Amino acid sequence: MASLEKILHLVTQSEYDCIGDEGKVLENINFSKIDVLGQGTKHDICASSSTSRILNQAETLGNPTRSGICHSFAANGRCLSMFKTLFTNYCIHDCKYCQNSTDYKSGKSVYSYTPEELARITISLYKGNYIEGLFLSSGVSPDQDIVTEKMIETLKILKKRYNFGGYIHFKVLPGVSYEYIKQASEMADRLSVNIETPSKEHLSEISSTKNYANDILKRQKYIKNLELKKKLPAGQTTQLVVGACEESDFEIFKRVLKEYNEMMLKRVYYSAFNSVSGTSLENMVSQPTWREHRLYQMDWLYRVYNFSENEIKIAFDDNGFLKNKDPKLSIALNNFESPLDPNDAQYGELLRVPGIGPKSAYKIINYRKKNRIYKRDHLQRLGVRIKNAIPFLKISGGEYTRLERWIECQNQ
Numbered sequence: 209m210a211s212l213e214k215i216l217h218l219v220t221q222s223e224y225d226c227i228g229d230e231g232k233v234l235e236n237i238n239f240s241k242i243d244v245l246g247q248g249t250k251h252d253i254c255a256s257s258s259t260s261r262i263l264n265q266a267e268t269l270g271n272p273t274r275s276g277i278c279h280s281f282a283a284n285g286r287c288l289s290m291f292k293t294l295f296t297n298y299c300i301h302d303c304k305y306c307q308n309s310t311d312y313k314s315g316k317s318v319y320s321y322t323p324e325e326l327a328r329i330t331i332s333l334y335k336g337n338y339i340e341g342l343f344l345s346s347g348v349s350p351d352q353d354i355v356t357e358k359m360i361e362t363l364k365i366l367k368k369r370y371n372f373g374g375y376i377h378f379k380v381l382p383g384v385s386y387e388y389i390k391q392a393s394e395m396a397d398r399l400s401v402n403i404e405t406p407s408k409e410h411l412s413e414i415s416s417t418k419n420y421a422n423d424i425l426k427r428q429k430y431i432k433n434l435e436l437k438k439k440l441p442a443g444q445t446t447q448l449v450v451g452a453c454e455e456s457d458f459e460i461f462k463r464v465l466k467e468y469n470e471m472m473l474k475r476v477y478y479s480a481f482n483s484v485s486g487t488s489l490e491n492m493v494s495q496p497t498w499r500e501h502r503l504y505q506m507d508w509l510y511r512v513y514n515f516s517e518n519e520i521k522i523a524f525d526d527n528g529f530l531k532n533k534d535p536k537l538s539i540a541l542n543n544f545e546s547p548l549d550p551n552d553a554q555y556g557e558l559l560r561v562p563g564i565g566p567k568s569a570y571k572i573i574n575y576r577k578k579n580r581i582y583k584r585d586h587l588q589r590l591g592v593r594i595k596n597a598i599p600f601l602k603i604s605g606g607e608y609t610r611l612e613r614w615i616e617c618q619n620q
């Protein structure tokens with residue numbers, strides 16, 4: 209968060225001219241408030257662990273999961289820097305892993321923005337070219353409608369007074385009224401309700417105050433219906449906290465299928481449970497980041513590679529968990545019969561080879577219209593990760609590694 213504080217000092221000191229009168233609010237800014245309300249978004253993910261998240265665990269500028277200024281992706285795939293914050297960190301719910309919950313045992317400072325204040329901070333950062341958008345979430349207090357009304361007021365000030373054209377990701381709070389969701393959908397690029405767990409039974413393990421069907425799924429349906437009428441540019445997303453309860457990866461997968469097929473979500477985000485001191489789950493072991501990463505890979509296979517549900521099921525063990533191995537490789541090993549000739553294989557067959565993705569599969573198909581593939585080099589130049597792909601391919605004129613030998617090498 210130090211980075212954001214530095215930026216706001218810069219905005220107030222040296223860049224006052226470029227932001228005009230809006231900057232005056234920053235003269236008396238309460239940095240503790242900005243810090244706490246930014247830290248409160250730690251569990252809200254705006255980019256997957258396939259991005260820089262694993263590499264960038266420090267509290268640094270641009271970290272996609274931390275507070276302050278984070279990175280996210282617009283509907284067209286462009287990377288955006290966003291001001292990520294809660295409106296208030298006071299919450300009437302008791303989610304056991306959350307430092308904003310009523311269950312939180314350590315003393316905590318409770319802060320809220322006013323719509324005016326948050327709009328001015330956002331516009332100052334925006335005009336200073338530090339951010340391209342706002343990621344706005346909140347605790348629920350005094351109730352979901354009252355705080356949402358204030359969050360919407362913030363968007364109205366940004367849009368109407370300041371003509372804000374940046375990206376807006378707006379968190380729909382559990383149980384909020386349809387009318388407020390509708391208003392938010394008219395100003396935001398993306399709406400999301402956090403489902404947190406794959407079922408109502410699992411939600412009841414971590415919260416006694418939230419109702420899965422009414423507070424969450426019903427609100428997702430509202431957004432879906434609004435989206436059908438007037439498209440949200442970046443659609444609806446959701447997020448699961450992985451491992452805060454006893455759910456298996458397979459249960460998560462089953463829920464994710466419903467989220468994509470029935471709720472028509474654009475993306476599901478996964479956040480590995482991380483124990484926070486002072487919460488009811490402070491002594492529970494944090495989940496390894498690789499679990500989250502493998503879930504993203506499973507999600508990618510379904511959503512981008514069009515693997516079927518039955519194909520993906522193979523990647524789960526008998527207890528319903530993914531191993532710490534690329535699920536695409538597990539599926540390929542299970543289905544492997546004999547090496548595939550890249551000169552003849554269909555697009556869908558190529559996609560099932562580890563080391564070949566949609567881009568390289570298209571490139572192979574285009575390349576072979578005029579050329580023949582008979583060397584590893586040809587595939588490498590087309591973007592294939594040859595080390596992973598080689599035992600699954602038959603390349604005439606070139607040697608290929610037999611699968612048994614390749615597996616031996618992987619296990620050494």
Ligand code: SF4
Binds near residue numbers: 308
């Ligand atoms: S609803 Fe739950 S997860 Fe969200 S801020 Fe409140 S306590 Fe935290």
